[in-house]
Amino acid sequence: MNALLGQAWRCPRSAVLVTRRFRSKPSKPPKKAVTRGSAVNKSFNDLPADEQLRRRLSDRERAQRRTTSSEPALRQRYDEFYDLTRHRLNTLLRDLGQWNPEHREYRAFGLHSQEAFIQEISLFKDALKKSFGLASTLSLTARSDNPLFWNLRAAFIKGDAQGLTKELRYALQTFLMRKNFSKSTTALHLQLADLRFPYEWFPATRQLQRTIHLHVGPTNSGKTYNALKALENAKSGIYAGPLRLLAHEIYTRFIAKGKRCALITGEEQRIPEDADMYFRSCTVEMTPLNWKVDVAVIDEIQMIADEHRGWAWTQAVLGCQAKELHLCGEERVVDLIQELCARLGDKCIVHRYVRLNPLLPMEKAVGDDFKNLQKGDAVIAFSRVNLHALKAGIESATGRKCAIVYGSLPPETRAAQAALFNDPNNDYDFLVASDAIGMGLNLEIKRVVFESAFKFDGSTQRPLTIPEVKQIAGRAGRYRTANDAARSGEEDETSVTSTRSKWGAPGFVTAMDGQDLEHITKHLLKDANPITAAGIMPPSHIIERFAFQFSSDIPLGFVLSRLREMARLSSSFNMCSFGDPLDVAEVIKEFKLSIYDRSVLLTAPVALREEAQKDILRAFAWSIANLSGGHLLEIPEIDLEVLDVDPSALNVVKRKDYLVRLEGLHKAITLYLWLSYRYRGVFISQNLAFHVKTLVEEKITNCLESADFDADKQQKRRELLRRQAQSHTKKEEKLLGEVVEDAPVAESGPGLWEAEGHEDPLYRDEKEVNAALPVRVRRISASPKGVVSQE
Template sequence: MNALLGQAWKCPRSAVLVTRRWRVKSTGTKPQPKKFAGRGSNSAPKSFDELQPDEQLRRRLHDRERRTATPEVPALRQKYDEFYDLTKNRLKHLLWEMGKWDPQHREYKAFGIHTLESYIQEISLFKDALRKSFHLASALGMTARTDNPLFWNLRAAFIKGDSTGLTKELRYALETFLMRKKFSKFATELHLDIADLRFPHEWFPATRQLQRTIHLHVGPTNSGKTYNALKALENAKSGIYAGPLRLLAHEIYTRFKAKGKACALITGEEQRIPDDADMFFRSCTVEMTPLNWKVDVAVIDEIQMIADESRGWAWTQAVLGCQAKELHLCGEERVVDLIQELAARLGDKCIVHRYQRLNPLVPMEEAIGPNFTNLQKGDAVISFSRVNLHSLKAGIEEATGRKCAIVYGSLPPETRAAQAALFNDPNNEYDFLVASDAIGMGLNLEIKRVVFESAFKFDGMTHRQLSIPEVKQIGGRAGRYRTANDAVRHGKDQDSASTPALSKWGAPGFVTAMDDQDLEVIRKNLQKDAKPIAAAGVLPPSHVIERFGTLFSPDVPLAFILSRLREMARLSSSFTMCSFSEHLEIADVLKGFDLSIYDRSVLLTAPVALRDKGQKDILKAFAWSIANLSGGHLLEIPEIDLEALDVDTAQLSSAKRKDHLVRLEGLHKAITLYLWLSYRYRGVFTSQKLAFHVKSLVEDKITGCLEATDYAADKQQRRRETLRHQAKLHSKKEEQLLGEVVEELPVAEGGPGLWVEEGHEEPLYREENEVNAALPVRVRRVSLNESTKSRVSQE
């Protein structure tokens, strides 16, 4: 690639012209001079098709007015032109959001724009670069990441996040463009040196001194791979379990305690350390894996999530940095080649253990329909909306007269564990379960049959069809082999390879759906194999972000520093950059606070659900406390909605109880974030014991609200039809604007390129019109100074 978007496009050096010159040179013949065709000459071309190829290309590149398809213009060009129109509209909206140029505009000053003329010039140049990138795509078909990085990233952002994602990517591309000439050659080389992430294994020198053995346990769900890995952990003197969910960490912690083994529970917002033992096991979420502790055995569960675009970096970090003599990785077959390659790079020995399902998984021929009387004992109905889960629970209990447990990601771990135990216990009336895709993350439940309420979901950004791994992970939970609940019940006495689920029902695991249209999608996905994982996700560690951030002025937004780091990062073929989207959103929220680059780096990894109402205000309140090293007592933070605990849910109507449940879950997230920060800023957030007490009160309130909801069969049927329709509309919109994208986008994103260089929970609601429980914006504290207050109070 000899020209990127920041450099002027030279039409005479077009691909067609260069090809003609090369052919002439290779044949050794001299091209004949062109004859000038006068106005009356008979040799003048009569149509566009009769022009020379380079002349046709030149006219196409400079033809700005032709915006409709003609016989000479491919249909794909029209689609890219429509996408260009959408991009221009989003850019116009973005400039409106950023505000007009002003001499005191902090952001424009940080990017070196000091005059109105400079602002107009730079925006015009960016629009010109944007136009050129779309011409490269439509006229030359240059859409690859290396050839046309700006177009590639805009297209990837639109596919992942629709118009919202497109606007965010435009913002970071514009900021990068504005700073393109602000760095000297030496500064750019220094940026590239710091952003060299090709050898992430060198971040863990102590681990590299060990000779580890990696045991890779792969196979489908219900094959016993995790069971065998945990047996190795139980037989060791010291060890670590790292899983994707807090609930899984709680399960293993409870299992080891039941077997009489000293064990610590370590998650982001909770740490239970044994007081009466010097040596103990550690059960943790993968992000909290201790990398500075030498152990005999470490088990890392759901290793295929090493390619997750949001959290994959945590699995990569654990694999590269865990100081264990034996490292047991449990996951899917598609991760084998990648782990073997990483083991070869690290100099570790890799042993692959393959497993088969202990009982078959059978997709059913017919859907169960909307009548819940067709459900059987041990069925789990899967949905992807919290409100819909409660409605399904009420409908099942009303139709069957039996109890239904409920499990989903944003429920507190203790509540989820209690609900799972009720369902697993055969000696009560809880015959059914409604759950989100949280059960596909390794959550152990004794399920006979998995029933998909829909084969489509809203992932927080777009409506889409379930992927092959999602269907197999969730559907594979049918006919579970053994659960941690069994280990807790039986302790040490019964630790054999018995199959309680299979003996209980005497049948394989079954998978079906409520509608025939969804069942067809489920059946097809179960018969397909997912593509192998090609690369492990990484993120720049905090020390790299801190060092990189020191090279910029304090007025430069952290979001730009991160996007610049993303842009200049160099990776090897075995690694890919995880998504920066959540980090960039958090960085935008933190603008205006006097925080060090270290504090900002810490907050980038905080468990914040920014898309939920009120969570931005809570993050700002915590950031204010960190910046001022005060005001961190739980009762001093008005943004934490403690008044929600005073509401008597028994006096609320069914509809208002749903809204109050949203409010309680928002409060639970705020308390969870408070606890997470209390382990990192003990001198600021001093109410840890009170926060745990409030957390337990909120969980009790949530449990009480779970029982109050209603169900309407016709409404649910329309909901499923609408969901399928929305997913088809989204796919149709992508195809209409972008055509059929042949190039498969990787799981993570890259930067827009060097401008001056040559060459992870189910949503609360499924539809926007369902959002009817918005919390009011709280009044900011009066102790803020006026300049900071004006910035902090803006949304």
């Protein structure tokens, strides 16, 4: 079996020894004479590895004879999972295509003949079969005993069938590369992938003696207010938040107070003119780490554990050069931050807050009759189409106006909508909003109404988690908003006191559906688990060093997967998801780009669930590789013609296609602007792109405002979401059981494959998302896969 698995599965303990006895019956070792003075009874740990494993397997076989009633059912689950894995492998091989001398990927992994291709694929299938045999017959599913099965199972749980296919691809590639991974090569990979000390990545910050103030408490407790007061009183500083709309809110607040402030997000930068010193309000990914300041505020610090974006909070905490660093978030992050501060040598001061007014779940749901809504209610939904449908239904049923707030609205539009809702002297009595308001956006909400307790996370429908419910529900009964500060231009204790007396009543939480209300109420009464590890991602310089150990023909996706697999982490850190970066690496693998350029594109805001967006990414990668063709009007993949369409002449079906095209154009322009700040000499149409972005957002808003509300359809949709989420959970339990072993934090892991978008989706139905109109073709070759030519 050594020839089958080699070094590929030696992580953290080789599976070669586990599977060897199932290939050939081992011969009995010759009996050794016991000499006087020798140790007759050795401890288990002193035995050779082969003997340890033999005894463990014997124990498992003896235990297998005492089968329980649950073991046959578990064995059946693993057999069904094996059938699914074989099907996904066959699909993967069909997509890769048959071997031919010009097949770039097969040549890169050493398959230089048809015979070698057939032999290696057969051996890999045999290894796969034996791995599942260990799981179903001997219940060897632990990571140390059966890492191939463990990796595949973890990938399926996190990413469903799509995640399983990606992990199979990496497993196959690793299997083909096994002869290249000698002991010395593996040792070098382990050394380069040593990520146990990420605080050493920021030597300039380590020279500072920082004081870290940790503000923790529930929503509406004043923690962010006190942190921002410290920032306002400083001479220089940074605010870093999770959302563009929150960064824009703080930017507006500082401008209203007469302070020079810059707004820095991924696709927008507003820098004060003729000013050397100014505050910076930014999204956390854009936190400047090479700028010394007096005070920095990092909001929503509990997101340091997020499997997709947690690395940005970790990077900001470890690298921000601030004399005082204020972190605002939930109580469950205290132990982790104190541990990090002890390692960094920074002083940590914890400030605890209590909620300024109670938060109470209601006994009854609102139901489908919007006349049951009250002034100051905020209805929370999780897609823009649904938000606009709810807005139309509320206004029609009540005869009152309804404001709308979600992440993709232009900042000025969001601010105007929030001001309309917060003003008690108009007829905007209600608000519909996405879960973006749970990330600290301040609105004067009396009662939060959940339209649904389920949301689409990018791959599946799932129920809301405890932190999500508490974050969103906690927006009920807010005391004071940044909008108030912008209107007054200053904050004093008198104004705050008067505002508190105004909001002395409790905040209330309910839902539109009774079953959803049960889920919401249950989560409000529970405490979320403590956060034990911060998320990290390998920085570009480590990716470059690691990639140099492989041939230039090896896809970057495999390099990243290998880095993920070999990474060593301390107990305080977890590896963030490689899902999006691996997808991006696969799309751009054919272009002649440097490792640095590829690393930049790995973090780009790309929505790869749509084929049209893949074509746009290829077009942008072509422009970077050739350092030309970056004018907005020179890129035919960007569907600018949709701006000339008259929506009034479209029927219902075509109007939906029109909305999909607008959304696709908006994503393309957002990516163009993001790249324009990183490749200014290539993507030169930044001003035109901003103009197009404004036009697209206006057209999307106008199109969505014409949405109609149908109570029966909304009820059926909620029931469908509930069934989909339950079906997904039952499918996982049927195949894999309820309990799944977690990865040892300090060891390398299989990676988490799913990719959750940070914007609320326009559509819930994946088929609608994939229905985007085909992009135009100019630089796309006539190949079946539509690859952008590099010539």
